[in-house]
Amino acid sequence: MNDIIQANGLTKIYPAGKNHSPLRAVDGVDFTVRQGEVFGFLGPNGAGKTTTIRMLTGLTRPTIGSARILDFDLLSDLTRIKKHIGVVPEASNLYDELTAFDNLVFSMQLYGVPRREWKVRAEELLFRFRLSEKRDTPFAKLSRGMKRALTIAAALSHHPPLVFLDEPTTGLDVMSARSLRQMIAALREQDVTVFLTTHYLEEAERLCDRVAIIVKGRVVALDTVDRLKSNAQQKTVIEVTLANPEGQQEKKRIECDNGVEAEIQHALADANGQRVLAVNTLRPSLEDVFIQLTGLNTEVMLVEKGGKGGGGNAGG
Amino acid sequence: MLADNLRGIFYIALKDLRAYYFKPPNISWGILFPFAFVLAFAIRNPGDTGDLVPGLLGLTLLFGTTSMEAIVIVFERRIGSLERLMLAPVSLAALLGGKMLGGMFFGLTVTGVVLVVALAFFGAAGVNWLLLILALLLSAAAFSALGAFVSVSVREVFEAQTLANFIRFPMMFLGGVFVPVDSMPPVLQVIARFLPLTYTVEALRAALSGGSLGAAVIDLAALTGFSLVLFALAVRVLARRSS
Numbered sequence: 001m002n003d004i005i006q007a008n009g010l011t012k013i014y015p016a017g018k019n020h021s022p023l024r025a026v027d028g029v030d031f032t033v034r035q036g037e038v039f040g041f042l043g044p045n046g047a048g049k050t051t052t053i054r055m056l057t058g059l060t061r062p063t064i065g066s067a068r069i070l071d072f073d074l075l076s077d078l079t080r081i082k083k084h085i086g087v088v089p090e091a092s093n094l095y096d097e098l099t100a101f102d103n104l105v106f107s108m109q110l111y112g113v114p115r116r117e118w119k120v121r122a123e124e125l126l127f128r129f130r131l132s133e134k135r136d137t138p139f140a141k142l143s144r145g146m147k148r149a150l151t152i153a154a155a156l157s158h159h160p161p162l163v164f165l166d167e168p169t170t171g172l173d174v175m176s177a178r179s180l181r182q183m184i185a186a187l188r189e190q191d192v193t194v195f196l197t198t199h200y201l202e203e204a205e206r207l208c209d210r211v212a213i214i215v216k217g218r219v220v221a222l223d224t225v226d227r228l229k230s231n232a233q234q235k236t237v238i239e240v241t242l243a244n245p246e247g248q249q250e251k252k253r254i255e256c257d258n259g260v261e262a263e264i265q266h267a268l269a270d271a272n273g274q275r276v277l278a279v280n281t282l283r284p285s286l287e288d289v290f291i292q293l294t295g296l297n298t299e300v301m302l303v304e305k306g307g308k309g310g311g312g313n314a315g316g
Numbered sequence: 317m318l319a320d321n322l323r324g325i326f327y328i329a330l331k332d333l334r335a336y337y338f339k340p341p342n343i344s345w346g347i348l349f350p351f352a353f354v355l356a357f358a359i360r361n362p363g364d365t366g367d368l369v370p371g372l373l374g375l376t377l378l379f380g381t382t383s384m385e386a387i388v389i390v391f392e393r394r395i396g397s398l399e400r401l402m403l404a405p406v407s408l409a410a411l412l413g414g415k416m417l418g419g420m421f422f423g424l425t426v427t428g429v430v431l432v433v434a435l436a437f438f439g440a441a442g443v444n445w446l447l448l449i450l451a452l453l454l455s456a457a458a459f460s461a462l463g464a465f466v467s468v469s470v471r472e473v474f475e476a477q478t479l480a481n482f483i484r485f486p487m488m489f490l491g492g493v494f495v496p497v498d499s500m501p502p503v504l505q506v507i508a509r510f511l512p513l514t515y516t517v518e519a520l521r522a523a524l525s526g527g528s529l530g531a532a533v534i535d536l537a538a539l540t541g542f543s544l545v546l547f548a549l550a551v552r553v554l555a556r557r558s559s
């Protein structure tokens with residue numbers, strides 16, 4: 001499997017301003033992204049996720065470090081890289097005055113898709129993203145979820161092998177977010193490599209083959225979701241669900257260093273006549289991993305940019 | 317690379333024309349505003365009406381080209397869609413070139429309408445068509461570059477409008493539209509020489525009166541210089557702001 005992205009020591013330092021010292025938004029980040037995988041950059045707002053994407057897509061120049069994308073050098077072959085990537089920024093930034101169809105065609109025009117493919121490709125994308133009925137609707141009049149879907153469709157219009165998605169489901173309702181995640185998951189089946197940033201733990205857990213956790217500009221962990229969980233799991237945790245004669249349920253958690261059977265027997269001996277309904281082995285969630293690695297409360301993941309609290313769309 | 321940029325210039329211009337330019341407020345502003353000014357002056361000085369045509373064309377081109385051009389880039393940057401163009405495989409120069417081409421096309425279109433009306437009124441005899449076309453094209457390029465420079469230099473749409481008017485209105489009165497530059501006080505004559513509209517009016521006056529290409533070579537060269545310098549400055553400012 002080829003490495004589609006190789007980042008080496010990527011660093012972005014913003015110069016000092018009137019009221020602040022120089023800011024290291026991204027600090028020596030190294031990672032690779034393999035062909036065909038969904039790679040997640042997980043971290044709270046302000047961690048450096050968007051800055052990393054902006055460097056990789058050429059919107060801002062790294063202060064230090066280098067990267068190779070699709071075997072092109074980021075600093076010297078940027079135009080070639082741009083021809084082969086699709087980018088979905090955090091804001092759905094298509095043109096309000098153009099229809100859904102026209103926005104897709106304009107995207108294809110910019111990327112040099114042959115004219116004979118415009119109509120077919122646009123119709124295909126509208127169908128795939130469930131926007132066929134909105135073909136002639138101006139972008140400004142689409143719902144937020146539809147705008148997001150169309151922005152992703154536009155990023156795919158020129159068949160890029162690599163797509164960058166910056167917080168793809170932020171601000172969407174549960175149903176729209178779920179629908180969008182299904183579309184993103186489907187990209188893997190088309191052998192499209194996906195680099196996405198998110199501050200939703202569940203989204204990273206559900207979508208990503210590998211996750212890099214970034215905090216304050218540094219990658220603190222990078223591995224598959226399963227291995228991150230396994231590494232964080234220091235004890236076997238058994239959850240026993242008990243029910244008393246009246247049907248009231250109680251769950252007991254038992255942490256076992258060794259001798260699982262003995263621990264379970266002890267727990268059952270303490271059951272006081274309750275029936276055992278279920279015995280489950282619990283594995284740490286990505287949230288547990290995140291807390292363990294960063295020491296941060298996961299509430300920080302829910303703080304949207306601008307300091308407002310509250311999440312958008314947990315679940316999906 | 318060159319093909320990507322040329323394609324980008326063309327389609328960005330086309331998109332801008334569809335999305336921004338050919339809307340009733342722009343058309344009315346581009347045509348009616350200069351016409352109203354010139355009409356007011358013509359009523360005051362009825363005998364000089366024919367002499368006002370070069371100035372009228374110059375004003376129409378100036379306002380037609382810059383009215384949207386000056387705000388399109390800052391507007392798109394504000395709403396995030398400029399970033400979409402910067403993510404595309406086109407250079408910053410091509411991006412600005414596309415923006416300028418849209419402004420130029422619109423400005424030349426509305427000016428063309430005024431030109432047809434003016435020629436129908438005053439006749440087309442003796443017009444040096446080659447000089448006329450060159451003067452219009454180079455003037456459109458210079459004004460469009462000015463509009464682009466204004467648009468990349470500010471952060472808000474109202475700042476772009478303010479700056480554009482700060483430049484255009486003095487130019488309107490000092491550029492030889494209503495009063496010949498030679499009859500102005502010396503200090504104003506010096507200022508006029510730094511204004512692209514001055515060279516536009518002189519070149520158009522020469523073209524409409526049958527003057528030779530050589531008679532307007534300095535005007536055409538000045539307009540070319542304004543175009544290149546303002547374009548280069550706009551690219552530089554956009555690059556710096558984007559990084």
